[in-house]
Amino acid sequence: MPALATSQNALSNEVPDLFKSENAALENARTAHAAPHADADVYCRSLGELITHFERLMRETRRLIGRSDRAEREMNALNLQLKTLAQQLEHRATHDALTGVLNRGAVIELAGQALRDGSVVMIVLDIDLFKRVNDDFGHPTGDAVIQGIVTCLRRIVGDQGIIGRVGGEEFTVLLPTGNLADGVQLAEAMRDAIASHVFAAPVNRHITASFGVSISPGGTDFDTAYSFADAALYCAKRAGRNCVEVAV
Numbered sequence: 001m002p003a004l005a006t007s008q009n010a011l012s013n014e015v016p017d018l019f020k021s022e023n024a025a026l027e028n029a030r031t032a033h034a035a036p037h038a039d040a041d042v043y044c045r046s047l048g049e050l051i052t053h054f055e056r057l058m059r060e061t062r063r064l065i066g067r068s069d070r071a072e073r074e075m076n077a078l079n080l081q082l083k084t085l086a087q088q089l090e091h092r093a094t095h096d097a098l099t100g101v102l103n104r105g106a107v108i109e110l111a112g113q114a115l116r117d118g119s120v121v122m123i124v125l126d127i128d129l130f131k132r133v134n135d136d137f138g139h140p141t142g143d144a145v146i147q148g149i150v151t152c153l154r155r156i157v158g159d160q161g162i163i164g165r166v167g168g169e170e171f172t173v174l175l176p177t178g179n180l181a182d183g184v185q186l187a188e189a190m191r192d193a194i195a196s197h198v199f200a201a202p203v204n205r206h207i208t209a210s211f212g213v214s215i216s217p218g219g220t221d222f223d224t225a226y227s228f229a230d231a232a233l234y235c236a237k238r239a240g241r242n243c244v245e246v247a248v
Contacts, residue, residue, distance in 0.1 A: 022057065025049035096165040098143055099150040107164030107172050111222050114176040118218040121175035121183035123161075124229040125190065128208045128241040130169040137202050145199055145207055152193040160186065172226075180215040180246065187211040187244045195242060210236035214247035 029046040094106040102110070114120045127133075127149060134142040146169065153163050153171065160182075162174040173190070175183055194209045212233030216225035228247040235245040 022053040025053045099147055099165055101150055101153075101171070102162065102164035104164065104166045107162070107166055107174070108222050110162055110164075111172075111174055111225065114174060115216060115218060115220050115222065115225060118176070119215055120218075120220075120225060121161075121178045121180060121213065121215045122225055122229040123173040123175070123183055123187050123190075123211060123213050124166075124226070124233045125171050125173070125187070125209045125211045126167075126233055126237070127169040128210055128237075133203070133207070141202060145203060148197060148199050149194060149207070149209065152197050153190055156186065156189045156193050172229075180213065183213045183215065184244060184246060187213050191242065191244055208242035210241045211244040212236055212247065213244060 025046070029050050032042045032046040035042070094102060096103045111120060111122070127145070130142065130145070133145055146165075149171070150163070150165075153173065157163055157173055160175065161178070162176070164172045164174070166172050173186070175186070178186075188211075191209060191211055195206060197207065199207055210233055212229045212231065212235065214225065214228035214232055216228060232245040232247040236243050239245065
């Protein structure tokens with residue numbers, strides 16, 4: 001213990017007294033105040049020292065407050081940047097980079113949540129003969145066509161459902177609170193919007209899409225629900241494309 005106390009005392013002796021001058025001036029003022037017969041010069045000198053050091057402390061206090069305010073503003077700005085970055089990362093993790101709609105992972109998660117709560121209408125659509133678009137006009141034009149398809153879907157679906165891109169040219173629309181008739185009607189409206197949409201040059205043909213619609217009761221897993229709509233989609237392809245088929 002004595003060795004530890006000696007070490008602590010040595011350490012405390014090494015720490016500089018930041019207020020040595022102020023403490024000395026304060027002690028001189030106390031001495032002058034306690035002296036019963038101190039003359040005016042002693043009082044004036046002590047008061048002058050106190051004023052000098054008080055003014056210095058005020059300047060330092062203002063400087064430190066200013067630095068603290070700047071640090072707080074910088075911290076708030078950094079927190080805002082971090083919050084924005086977190087939102088951007090979350091958006092990128094759940095949305096398709098090309099179209100801005102939900103990606104496959106987000107569709108699976110949201111559909112799974114909705115299926116745990118109740119029945120879900122699922123619409124699966126695939127752009128007809130999309131490979132020919134890429135082969136004839138190139139992939140940049142193919143990307144533009146996909147973006148045009150999403151524009152049509154957004155215009156028709158609005159806030160009725162959730163749109164996701166689950167494959168290269170394949171999309172899913174979820175209606176967590178709809179019924180099968182609503183799903184068929186919405187699919188027909190999307191099919192008609194795509195078929196009548198005029199795509200920018202160099203695309204010189206009508207683009208169509210095929211649709212499969214299903215409804216699954218609550219408790220169904222995503223893969224099962226998706227397989228019903230996907231089977232209906234392939235029926236639409238075999239029926240000649242550009243049509244809507246319902247899972248049975």
